[in-house]
Amino acid sequence: MIDKPLTAVIVDDEPLAIEGLRLRLEKIPELNVIGEASDGDQAIKLCHELSPDVLFLDLQLPGLNGIEVVQALQADIIPMIVFVSAYGEFALDAFELNAIDYVLKPANLGRLKKTVARILERRSPENSDKEQAKEKYKLLKALGESSGVAISELEDWLGSDEPLPTTYCQELVIKNSDNEKVFLPVTDIRWIDAAGDYMCVHTDKETHIVRITMKKLEQQLDERVFKRIHKSTLVNVTCIKSIRSLRNRESILALGDDVQLKVSRNFSSAIQALVKSKQV
Structure with missing residues (x-):
């Protein structure tokens, strides 16, 4: 039984993309879409006004992009972030901002159900640290395989302000x-x-x-x-x-x-x- 569904706001500059995502999310009873925005400024305004639990956020927006929206939100009102993008190359930036998921367009219902399940698991205090550690290792492993850099070196890099390490000449x-x-x-x-x-x-x-x-x-x-x-x-x-x-x-x-x-x-x-x- 669902006591209280998650509240969500969708942000995308393409009306058809908003509609398609909303129709799929409406089929997930654990989540309720309470607002929509077409640019970064509107997204920030809705977060202040509605305090949603989740923000489904496109990366490429007019004005402020998705990364800049997250950076502009104050820590006490920032919702859980799910980036939705047609491009996979921004996943590392999303990870650095502690996004809970990174969904490639077009997202099907099955993929979105997994995202919502991950959000619900993250909300459970006893599972939060374990889930974050698992996601961190999976990303570092993938990054290590693509770059040739050792996972231990990448882990040290995450805690620094240095450029991404690489095996190539700089x-x-x-x-x-x-x-x-x-x-x-x-x-x-x-x-x-x-x-x-x-x-x-x-x-x-x-x-x-x-x-x-x-x-x-x-x-x-x-x-x-x-x-x-x-x-x-x-x-x-x-x-x-x-x-x-x-x-x-x-x-x-x-x-x-x-x-x-x-x-x-x-x-x-x-x-x-x-x-x-x-x-x-």
Whole structure:
């Protein structure tokens, strides 16, 4: 017997998404939807006015996004957070904000029932610490498998303000014009091209010459960030502004500031798919 259903507010900027989620949640007797919002400011207002037990929160919202909504809510009124998103890459951010669940769109009724069951279990004081510890280990295990970093190291990282640890090189050691060794953050690199056994490493401001082979350098860099577009060229995918196809199955990448790089036929399809996946 249900003494008092959980109260919930749904936040999404797409009316059809709100309707679909509400219709499914209405089939779960342990939960009662008491409000809906289409942006972050409305979500915060409803939390103040209605004090819901649960907030089903989309991550991509006009104005404040889902992460910023949670950060803006005061600790004494913040409900339990269930992020609802079409993208899985924000799960780590959600975990850091102690979200109780992360549901991928479109969420079916069975998945939402598991979410509500988890919320009810979390509300039980004797189960709270055990559940959080289990969820923490599952996330660290998945993160460790994808990054190659030991779970113990990731656990230490959670309690710090340091960037996410990685097995990849974070800085290149290079010699400047005065023959001094300096450290170049890999995040500053826009693209790299080869000149024999030397690599020309291009940043916004200058080009550095590094004595290393392309193969060895590629092994040191995160393959999710630095992609091969030619046998002698690597590009930082976060710097790509656009791609233009050519008739011979080659293409041209634009990095901005009049920088254009040719993508060979062997790599063109993969790069076009990558650029397409970045578009919202």
